[in-house]
Every structure is written in structure tokens, then in C-alpha cells.
Amino acid sequence: MDFSIIPQALPEFLHGALNTIIYCVVSFPLALLLGLILALMGSSRFIWLRGPARIYIEVIRSTPFIAQIFLIYFGLSTILFNISNHFGSANLAVYVNGWTAGIAALAINYSAYEAEVFRAGFLSVERGQTEAAFSLGLNSQQNFFRIVLPQAVPLMIPPFVNDLIYMLKDSAIVSVIAGLELTAVLDTWRIRHGSDPIPLFILAMVLYLLLSLPTSYFARWYERKLRAAL
Amino acid sequence: MTQDIGRRSFLKRTGQLGGLVAVGGSIEALLAACGGNVSTGGGTTPTAGATTVASAGLMAPGNLQWGADYVSGAPYVFQDPTNPKNLVGFEVEIAVAMAKLMRINQAQVEVCYANLEQALLGNQVDMVMNGWEKTPDREKTELFSDPYYRYGQQIIVRVDDTRFTGVTPTDVSVLGGYTVGTGSGYLAETLMDDYNATNPPKKINVHAYTGNIAFSDLVQHKVDAFFLDFPIAAYYVLGTGPGAQPIPQLKLLGGTLNKDNYYVGFNKSSPRASILLPEINQAFSILKANGTLYQIYKKWQLWNSDQASIGVTTG
Numbered sequence: 069m070d071f072s073i074i075p076q077a078l079p080e081f082l083h084g085a086l087n088t089i090i091y092c093v094v095s096f097p098l099a100l101l102l103g104l105i106l107a108l109m110g111s112s113r114f115i116w117l118r119g120p121a122r123i124y125i126e127v128i129r130s131t132p133f134i135a136q137i138f139l140i141y142f143g144l145s146t147i148l149f150n151i152s153n154h155f156g157s158a159n160l161a162v163y164v165n166g167w168t169a170g171i172a173a174l175a176i177n178y179s180a181y182e183a184e185v186f187r188a189g190f191l192s193v194e195r196g197q198t199e200a201a202f203s204l205g206l207n208s209q210q211n212f213f214r215i216v217l218p219q220a221v222p223l224m225i226p227p228f229v230n231d232l233i234y235m236l237k238d239s240a241i242v243s244v245i246a247g248l249e250l251t252a253v254l255d256t257w258r259i260r261h262g263s264d265p266i267p268l269f270i271l272a273m274v275l276y277l278l279l280s281l282p283t284s285y286f287a288r289w290y291e292r293k294l295r296a297a298l
Numbered sequence: 299m300t301q302d303i304g305r306r307s308f309l310k311r312t313g314q315l316g317g318l319v320a321v322g323g324s325i326e327a328l329l330a331a332c333g334g335n336v337s338t339g340g341g342t343t344p345t346a347g348a349t350t351v352a353s354a355g356l357m358a359p360g361n362l363q364w365g366a367d368y369v370s371g372a373p374y375v376f377q378d379p380t381n382p383k384n385l386v387g388f389e390v391e392i393a394v395a396m397a398k399l400m401r402i403n404q405a406q407v408e409v410c411y412a413n414l415e416q417a418l419l420g421n422q423v424d425m426v427m428n429g430w431e432k433t434p435d436r437e438k439t440e441l442f443s444d445p446y447y448r449y450g451q452q453i454i455v456r457v458d459d460t461r462f463t464g465v466t467p468t469d470v471s472v473l474g475g476y477t478v479g480t481g482s483g484y485l486a487e488t489l490m491d492d493y494n495a496t497n498p499p500k501k502i503n504v505h506a507y508t509g510n511i512a513f514s515d516l517v518q519h520k521v522d523a524f525f526l527d528f529p530i531a532a533y534y535v536l537g538t539g540p541g542a543q544p545i546p547q548l549k550l551l552g553g554t555l556n557k558d559n560y561y562v563g564f565n566k567s568s569p570r571a572s573i574l575l576p577e578i579n580q581a582f583s584i585l586k587a588n589g590t591l592y593q594i595y596k597k598w599q600l601w602n603s604d605q606a607s608i609g610v611t612t613g
């Protein structure tokens with residue numbers, strides 16, 4: 069094993085790691101927001117809210133991520149291109165690129181899983197808390213934001229962190245739409261330096277560890293803080 | 299009681315059926331993992347009086363196992379669109395022709411392109427033949443055959459893109475300032491990265507795709523050009539070969555650049571390589587001289603005058 073290739077490869081690997089961070093930092097909050105909306109819709113008493121939420125969650129969770137990213141990148145792109153051509157307007161397809169489609173695909177895919185995490189979190193709060201809140205005169209909105217959500221959040225942090233760490237690695241799939249992130253950089257380098265790829269694999273693994281471990285430690289610290297505050 | 303017996307019997311049968319499915323699936327997975335489960339045709343019927351090439355360097359006597367990636371592998375090695383159980387491609391036909399000379403079977407071993415070198419060095423295959431280039435890094439661990447195809451990198455642009463009107467590219471600098479697509483790990487990507495490393499006034503914005511090359515991105519103006527191996531350009535843009543659909547919105551810009559050759563790669567550290575390599579070279583010599591390679595390249599619209607420089611004749 070010749071580790072002398074590492075200084076040569078490091079700048080591109082760091083650039084790939086930065087792009088991985090960008091994909092996750094932008095996609096995960098979107099996934100959480102969309103997941104929260106879906107969870108609230110899913111627990112609504114109105115069927116016209118509950119139904120679409122459940123269908124969305126089941127379809128997204130049951131279909132391969134790569135199929136979803138292809139649909140967004142190629143399908144949406146083709147639709148926008150044809151519409152632009154039809155109306156003679158500026159080409160909208162250019163806005164569907166490795167970044168926008170990759171972020172959208174990650175956010176849409178993970179929102180389905182986060183919706184279920186939210187739902188489990190809400191259900192884990194004792195029903196008596198809600199009954200007590202209503203008996204004290206709080207309305208539904210006040211009960212949710214002041215009683216249920218604060219108690220549910222510490223319970224949801226571990227699965228959220230789990231999913232964020234998964235997303236760090238799942239972001240590799242954007243390479244199929246020319247997205248450049250850490251695994252794509254590794255792939256290119258190991259094809260070019262196939263005689264001794266082990267140092268490159270080790271470099272990529274170290275970088276992924278450096279991305280994941282601080283996330284885990286920060287999340288545990290934050291969870292402890294939240295529990296103490298409650 | 300009768301209902302309980304019926305239920306038990308049903309559960310028993312269901313369990314037996316499930317077990318059969320699990321065993322069958324395991325056997326199929328095992329066969330698939332062994333590779334070569336997709337037929338590449340080929341035969342061993344020798345023509346009377348024809349030259350025979352030795353095959354003493356094979357791992358499995360009588361069976362030439364060559365590594366290639368048929369996923370998105372057109373026109374090299376890919377599944378026949380009309381019958382996905384069969385593989386087609388100009389390299390498939392070369393392998394079949396070689397096997398006929400050697401009076402052996404041949405089998406493509408499916409390996410992801412990025413893993414081909416590791417498969418070769420791990421002695422999972424006798425050789426690699428998949429648009430394989432000789433690079434300084436590969437020369438550390440591999441032996442190479444004589445070249446069997448001379449190719450170059452081709453620029454592809456939109457037919458209506460006036461920025462390239464009248465442009466005859468002589469080198470990759472013509473792509474400076476543009477967004478150019480190619481395949482991840484392709485030599486074209488290396489050439490563009492090397493160009494960018496010289497800090498030119500206008501760098502090339504390289505978009506590298508893993509797996510399928512999205513020529514639709516060029517049609518939809520998401521990239522300004524593509525730069526990749528001529529055989530791929532010929533298949534996808536000009537529509538040569540089975541299942542190919544020409545893309546009328548695109549055209550090849552000028553001739554090929556950075557000409558190079560395709561070789562067969564062997565594991566340098568394997569004692570069999572030094573035996574098999576001259577046997578493959580002998581096969582190539584015969585196929586070049588008797589017009590077989592010419593016929594294959596003509597069929598796939600890959601023939602050009604460059605092939606004469608590596609000894610390929612019309613026979």
C-alpha cells in the first residue's frame with residue numbers, strides 16, 4: 069500500500085466531502101420540514117389530508133431511491149423542456165441539475181421516513197398530557213406546540229441523527245445525475261489508480277467518519293441538554 | 299379438529315413452498331454471482347483446416363473468462379435489446395472469434411467497470427477486454443496485448459449550436475469555458491481535468507456521469523457538449539448497432555482527438571499471463587490479417603483508416 073497518493077488526492081476528496089455536506093445540510097432540514105407537515109397531515113381527522121399523506125409516505129418508502137432521483141432529474145427535466153419549447157419561453161430544464169434535483173430527491177425521499185419518526189414521537193407522549201392540557205383550557209395548537217412537541221423532540225433526535233448519517237452516505241447516489249460528492253470522487257480516483265486503491269478507500273472512510281462522528285456527538289449533547297431542560 | 303388439520307396442512311405446504319423458493323433463489327443468486335450467466339453465444343465448432351491458437355494460459359482449461367461490464371456498455375458489451383439473455387457488442391464478437399480460433403468456450407464475466415482492475419488482479423478473470431486503455435498506473439500491475447482497436451475522443455454538440463459553427467477541434471482547449479459531459483473515470487475526464495490543471499484562461503466545467511451517459515442533458519441545453527470515446531458517440535448519437543436510436547438534435551464535431559488504442563489487460567503477477575498473452579496476440583494477428591476485425595468494425599460502423607496503423611486489414 070502506497071499512501072503517497074493521498075496528498076495528491078486530498079484536495080479533490082475534500083471538495084467532494086464539502087459537496088456531501090452541502091447536499092445534507094440543505095436536504096435534511098427540508099426533509100424535516102416536509103416530514104413534519106406530512107406527520108401533521110397524517111394525524112388529521114380530515115380524510116382529504118390524511119389520505120394523500122399516507123399515500124405519499126407509502127409510495128416513497130416503497131420505491132427505490134434511484135428510481136425517484138431519475139424521475140425527478142430526467143422526467144421533470146423533459147416536461148419542463150417540452151413546456152418551454154411549446155410556449156417559446158426560456159428553457160426551464162436548465163434549472164433541473166445535479167444540485168437541485170439531488171437536493172429535491174434527498175429531501176423528498178427522507179421526508180417520508182422523517183414523517184414516521186415524527187408520528188412515533190408524537191404517539192410516545194402520554195395521552196394524559198394532552199388531556200391535562202385540554203382540561204387546563206389550552207387549545208389544540210397550544211397543546212401541540214407547548215406540551216406535545218417539546219416532550220417529543222428529545223425522543224426523536226436519535227432516529228433523526230441516524231437518518232442524517234444515512235443521508236451522508238446515501239448522497240452518493242447523486243453521482244448518477246453528475247452530482248459530484250465524496251463517493252463520486254473516490255470512484256474516479258480508484259479507476260485512475262486501480263493498481264493500489266486501498267489508500268483511497270481509507271481516505272474516503274476517514275472523511276466519512278469525520279463527517280458522521282461529530283454529528284453523533286453533537287446530537288447526544290443536544291439531547292442531554294433538552295432532557296435536562298424538561 | 300378438521301379445520302385445525304386443514305390449517306396445519308396448509309401451513310406445512312406453505313412452508314415447503316417457501317423453502318423451495320428460497321433454495322431456488324439462492325441457487326440463482328449463486329449462479330448469477332459466478333457471472334457468465336448471460337449467454338454471449340460463441341461456439342467451438344472449428345472450421346476445417348483453420349488455424350488453431352493455443353489456450354494453455356487459461357485459469358479454467360477450455361473456457362476463456364474475460365471481464366467486462368455490460369451495464370450501459372453499448373457498443374462494447376451490452377444486453378441484446380430484443381433478447382436480454384444474450385450479450386451483443388463488438389467486443390463480444392471479438393471474444394467469440396478468438397474462442398473459435400482457440401477451439402474453446404468463452405464467457406463474459408460481469409464486473410462493474412470501476413472494479414475491473416481489482417477483478418483482474420484478484421484473478422477472477424483471465425483478462426479484461428472492455429475499452430481498456432494502457433495507462434501508467436495500469437502498467438504497474440498489468441500486461442497488455444497488442445492493440446485491437448484504434449480510437450479517439452469525440453466531441454458531440456447540438457446541431458443548432460452556432461457557437462461551434464465552423465469549428466474544427468484540434469485539441470481539448472476548444473471546450474474551454476463550456477460545460478462538458480462525460481463518463482466518470484473515462485479517459486476524456488482525465489484529459490479535461492489535466493487541461494484544467496494547467497490553469498487555462500477558460501476552464502472546462504466537467505460533468506461526469508456514473509452509469510448512463512445522459513445525452514438528453516445536451517439536447518436540453520444542460521450541458522454544452524459531450525466529450526468521450528468515439529464508439530460510444532457512434533452508437534448513441536449516430537445510432538449504430540442493435541437498439542440504437544440516433545439523436546437528430548446532436549452531431550459529432552470534427553474528427554477524433556487524443557487518439558489511443560484499446561488493449562486486453564492481463565494480471566502481471568499471474569504466471570498464466572505470460573502464457574496467455576502471446577496466445578491472445580496470436581489470435582489478434584490472425585483476426586487482423588484475415589479481415590475478421592475489419593468485418594466486425596464495419597458492422598458496428600467503427601471502421602476508419604486509423605485501424606490500418608495497428609495492423610487491421612480488410613482481409
